[in-house]
Amino acid sequence: MQISLFITCFNDTLFPETGRAMVQLLERLGHTVTFPMEQTCCGQMHYNTGYQEETIPLVRKFVDVFEGAEAIVAPSASCVGMVKEFYPKVADRADDKVLAGKVDKMIPRVFELSQFLVEELGVEDVGAYYPHRVTYHPTCHSLRMLDVGDAPVRLLRNVRGLELIELPDSEQCCGFGGTFAVKNAETSTAMLGDKMCNIKSTGAEVCTAADNSCLMHIGGGLQRQSSGVETVHLAEILASTE
Amino acid sequence: MSKKAEHTPTFEESAKAYLDNTQLRRNIGHATHTIRDKRENVVDEMPDWEALREAGDAIKTHTMRHLDEYLLQLEESVQEAGGQVHWARDAEEANQIITGLVKGKKVNEAVKVKSITTDEIGLNKALAEEGIQALETDLAELIVQLAGDEPSHILVPAIHKNRAEIRELFKEKLNKDELSDRPEDLAEAARLYLRKKFLNAKVGISGANFAVAETGTVAVVESEGNGRMCTTLPDTLITVMGIEKVIPRWRDFEVFMQLLPRSSTAERMNPYNSFWTGVTEGDGPQEFHVVLLDNGRTKVLADEMGRQTLNCIRCSACLNVCPVYERTGGHAYNSVYPGPIGAILTPQLKGLDDEGAASLPYASTLCGACYEVCPVKINIPDVLVHLRGKIVDEQKRNGGLKSKFEPEHIGMKLLSRAFANSKRYERAQKVARSGQKLFADEGVISKLPGYLSKWTNTRDLKAIPDQTFREWWRQRDE
Numbered sequence: 001m002q003i004s005l006f007i008t009c010f011n012d013t014l015f016p017e018t019g020r021a022m023v024q025l026l027e028r029l030g031h032t033v034t035f036p037m038e039q040t041c042c043g044q045m046h047y048n049t050g051y052q053e054e055t056i057p058l059v060r061k062f063v064d065v066f067e068g069a070e071a072i073v074a075p076s077a078s079c080v081g082m083v084k085e086f087y088p089k090v091a092d093r094a095d096d097k098v099l100a101g102k103v104d105k106m107i108p109r110v111f112e113l114s115q116f117l118v119e120e121l122g123v124e125d126v127g128a129y130y131p132h133r134v135t136y137h138p139t140c141h142s143l144r145m146l147d148v149g150d151a152p153v154r155l156l157r158n159v160r161g162l163e164l165i166e167l168p169d170s171e172q173c174c175g176f177g178g179t180f181a182v183k184n185a186e187t188s189t190a191m192l193g194d195k196m197c198n199i200k201s202t203g204a205e206v207c208t209a210a211d212n213s214c215l216m217h218i219g220g221g222l223q224r225q226s227s228g229v230e231t232v233h234l235a236e237i238l239a240s241t242e
Numbered sequence: 243m244s245k246k247a248e249h250t251p252t253f254e255e256s257a258k259a260y261l262d263n264t265q266l267r268r269n270i271g272h273a274t275h276t277i278r279d280k281r282e283n284v285v286d287e288m289p290d291w292e293a294l295r296e297a298g299d300a301i302k303t304h305t306m307r308h309l310d311e312y313l314l315q316l317e318e319s320v321q322e323a324g325g326q327v328h329w330a331r332d333a334e335e336a337n338q339i340i341t342g343l344v345k346g347k348k349v350n351e352a353v354k355v356k357s358i359t360t361d362e363i364g365l366n367k368a369l370a371e372e373g374i375q376a377l378e379t380d381l382a383e384l385i386v387q388l389a390g391d392e393p394s395h396i397l398v399p400a401i402h403k404n405r406a407e408i409r410e411l412f413k414e415k416l417n418k419d420e421l422s423d424r425p426e427d428l429a430e431a432a433r434l435y436l437r438k439k440f441l442n443a444k445v446g447i448s449g450a451n452f453a454v455a456e457t458g459t460v461a462v463v464e465s466e467g468n469g470r471m472c473t474t475l476p477d478t479l480i481t482v483m484g485i486e487k488v489i490p491r492w493r494d495f496e497v498f499m500q501l502l503p504r505s506s507t508a509e510r511m512n513p514y515n516s517f518w519t520g521v522t523e524g525d526g527p528q529e530f531h532v533v534l535l536d537n538g539r540t541k542v543l544a545d546e547m548g549r550q551t552l553n554c555i556r557c558s559a560c561l562n563v564c565p566v567y568e569r570t571g572g573h574a575y576n577s578v579y580p581g582p583i584g585a586i587l588t589p590q591l592k593g594l595d596d597e598g599a600a601s602l603p604y605a606s607t608l609c610g611a612c613y614e615v616c617p618v619k620i621n622i623p624d625v626l627v628h629l630r631g632k633i634v635d636e637q638k639r640n641g642g643l644k645s646k647f648e649p650e651h652i653g654m655k656l657l658s659r660a661f662a663n664s665k666r667y668e669r670a671q672k673v674a675r676s677g678q679k680l681f682a683d684e685g686v687i688s689k690l691p692g693y694l695s696k697w698t699n700t701r702d703l704k705a706i707p708d709q710t711f712r713e714w715w716r717q718r719d720e
Contacts, residue, residue: 009661012711013671014704019711035715041661046654048608050630054658061662086627144610173565177607184254184605185696186261190569191607192701220701223686 001121003033004069006110008079009041015212018075021239022113025126026073028239029117038065043090044082049179052093059090063102071120072110075235077142077210080112085145112142113235114210118151124158129242131161135204136234137195137218139211140173152210152234159237165202169194176217192221199229206230208237250576250598253605257574266402270394270571273401274562280508281559281615288504297497298618302553305490306543312455312488313534319458323520325530332537333363339533340365340447340480341372347478349374349444355462355469356380357449358396358556359482359535361578362591365447376447377439379468381432388415394572394580396558397506402571436468446476446527450483451555452498453532456491459519460532463502463512470516479518479527484535486552498555501617505557538591547628551586553618558583560612560622566605575602582612586625594629594636603629649693668712675706682706 003026007019019035026033043058062083066072074080084107091100117123136156142148156164175181175191182188195218199207207222209215212233219231260266285291305312317327330336344352352369354360354376366376366387378387382400386393389411393399400408405423412431413421421431448469452461460481462469473479489498503509521530542548561567561581572580576598577588585602592599603626612622637645645651660670681687682705690698697703 007711009667013674013706016707016709016711016714020714023715035712037712037716038664040664040667041657043658043661046658048627048630049650049654050627050632050634051654051658052631052634054654057658057662140607140609140611144614171611173607173609173611175565175607177609180604180607182693182696184257184566185699186254187257187566187569187605188607189700190261190267191565216704217701220697220703223702224688224700 001031002070003031004066004072005033005035006039006042006066006072006074006079007035008074008076010079011075011212014216015233018212018233018235021233021236022073022075025235025239028241029121029123029126036065036069042079042082044079044086045178047082047086047090052090055090056094059087059094059103060099062087063099063106066106066110067102069106069109071116072106073113073116074111075113075210075233076212077112077139077146077148078213080110081141081145083107083110112146112148112210114142114152114155115146115148117238118154124154126155126158126238128159128238128240129161130159130237130240132206133163133165133202133204134206134208134237135165135167135199135202136170137167137174137199137207137209137214138170139209139214142210143171148210152208155234155238156208159240162237165204167202167207168198170198172198174214174218176214178213181217188217189221192217196221196225196227200227204229206232206237208232208234210234250596252598252601253570253574253576254601256576257570257605260570260574265404266571267569269402269404271568273398274568277398277508278562281505281562284504284508284510288500294497294501295617295619298501298555299553301489301494301497302555302618303550305488306486306549306552309485309488309543312490313485315455316453316458316488316532317534319455320520320530320532321458323458325458325520325532328531328533330533330535330537333535336363336482336533336535336537337365337368340482341368341374343478343480343531344369344374344445344447345372347445351375351377351439351443352445352447353377353379353439353443353472353476354383354447355449355464355472356383356399357447357482358393358578359449359484360447361393362484363482363535363537365482379436379439379472380464381429381466381468384432384436385411388412392573393578395561396556396579396581396583397561398558402573436471440468440471440475443472443476445478445480446472447480447482448473450481450487450532451502452489452495453481453483453487454490454492454494455488457519459492459517461495461515461517463499463516464514465507465509465512467514470514473516473518474526477527478529478531480531480533482533482535484537485539486554502555502557505555505559505615505617538593542587542590545590548586548590548625550620551583551590551625553620554583554587555618556583557617559615559617563611563615564606565609565611566607570605575605577602582606582622582626583620586622586629589629589633594633595640600633600636603627603633668710671706671710675708678705 043055174195175188215231385400395401409423567581589599687703
């Protein structure tokens with residue numbers, strides 16, 4: 001299959017290793033990947049913070065870049081959620097019927113990586129090897145907005161050498177929430193504190209998720225505590241081999 | 243929430259004190275987790291729960307669309323059954339009507355069954371100013387009233403207090419020398435105190451969970467029976483309800499009487515379900531008044547997206563699952579409506595020009611847990627984001643110079659411009675990478691200046707690596 005990578009500005013800039021892992025993984029599974037260089041940002045930060053007018057040009061750009069793609073796959077549940085849930089609303093706000101039509105047509109072809117692998121490609125064993133104790137944090141957007149269900153867990157269970165340890169209270173938000181982490185920093189930190197306690201209680205070496213934004217928040221806290229627990233994006237675990 | 247409400251502190255300002263109160267966090271964490279788990283169990287045993295939610299949503303949405311018609315029908319039904327209807331535009335008008343009615347009875351005390359609507363309009367204070375004491379009879383409300391405190395939860399107003407704290411309060415306020423902190427003993431002490439009050443009460447004031455347009459029936463559901471005392475023993479009963487509480491038909495109860503108790507107290511049925519229709523000679527109150535309160539609700543109704551907020555049946559399931567509420571408690575919201583529902587209801591009722599109210603839609607990570615449990619499917623995250631949009635628009639229009647030079651506004655504008663063009667975007671990436679050199683140490687940033695220090699006070703930040711993904715991709719292609 002011809003897969004268009006939607007790497008998201010956040011991953012492109014801060015976590016390029018996640019994008020590289022996706023390329024490695026999807027090519028290993030026999031697919032052709034392309035990266036449309038014109039892509040930038042989906043506009044989630046703007047939209048969620050209330051800068052909805054400023055989101056309109058970003059939505060137009062995204063649609064221009066990915067309009068003809070067969071499958072658009074991203075390593076971020078929240079950015080995919082932005083496209084699927086809110087692009088129609090932005091098109092409405094722009095009062096642009098043509099844009100709305102294009103958005104509607106594009107939405108069924110936009111996927112979060114783990115959901116794409118399990119539900120679209122029907123693959124649960126990607127032939128990975130990762131000899132570590134790992135716990136999985138289902139991010140709120142993967143869990144509730146995209147409903148990825150147990151797709152990530154199924155993929156992780158098939159990784160050789162990996163010991164998957166269940167995270168207590170896993171469905172509780174980690175407290176990131178985009179600009180919430182700064183606007184309500186103290187509350188965000190209180191939520192993070194509980195999440196870190198739960199992660200440490202598993203004895204895992206690695207905490208993984210389908211979103212680097214939540215992992216950046218969790219990882220930043222764990223590192224400040226010198227906890228020794230690493231945060232690693234799911235794509236990187238799935239791309240690892242012996 | 244009168245026409246021009248006083249400005250309240252922001253959520254961020256208020257939350258700080260509560261986050262530091264470990265006893266409060268423990269009390270609330272314990273209570274919400276217990277009720278959350280119980281709710282899940284009683285919901286799981288319903289095979290048609292999703293269908294019920296759909297039905298609840300459909301009935302409420304339909305009612306809001308035709309609210310004018312149903313309210314007029316309600317007025318007619320209530321009058322036909324021997325009751326009187328009063329329309330109140332705002333808090334002031336509602337308080338005037340109610341104090342007028344109570345004064346007319348020449349009493350200086352009225353018993354009340356909990357009604358958040360009366361808290362919304364500040365009724366107790368208005369009555370006190372006329373020399374009338376409003377006595378809260380819901381156990382938790384009584385605790386809060388005796389403590390001179392404010393409720394912190396829609397359904398469990400004293401959720402922030404534990405048994406030991408309540409014992410001390412009762413010992414002092416109810417003149418008890420000896421009192422254990424066993425729930426039965428605490429309840430007994432309150433019962434003895436309240437019984438005397440009920441038997442002497444001439445006027446009762448209640449809220450309403452629902453009012454049926456078709457029949458004029460008002461309903462209150464509760465756990466203690468004190469509400470029933472309030473609605474049956476006094477000669478005069480005054481019900482105060484927001485106009486959104488109307489439901490079209492009697493048969494709609496089928497849906498809500500299943501959705502509400504399971505969502506709120508995690509019970510299959512409320513222990514006390516009281517329904518009254520007008521007056522009946524020789525039985526119960528001989529005079530019945532309904533005060534229909536607007537107080538900003540028609541304004542909410544006018545906003546197509548925000549309107550679903552009025553579908554709320556005040557079950558408080560959203561509070562009990564909210565990770566933000568769990569850490570800060572209800573007082574941080576500075577409103578009688580705390581938690582996720584309060585975060586969307588308060589700013590709409592109060593107006594987005596109130597700084598405190600306008601901070602509430604940001605008091606959420608948009609995790610979506612509230613939407614997942616809402617029995618009438620109010621998409622709270624969607625409304626939160628919608629309101630954030632309105633707040634930013636409002637600031638842009640009326641914020642003046644202060645808003646123009648707000649770092650967030652400038653940043654968002656610049657980023658939007660940069661992101662709209664991939665060349666500019668790549669330049670911005672490079673600028674950020676070289677700009678961070680002052681702060682980064684071996685790939686980690688531990689201290690940032692100004693606004694961004696709010697991140698690094700408790701969290702490290704990963705530094706931007708030397709090569710972006712697109713740079714790697716370009717190189718790979720070559």
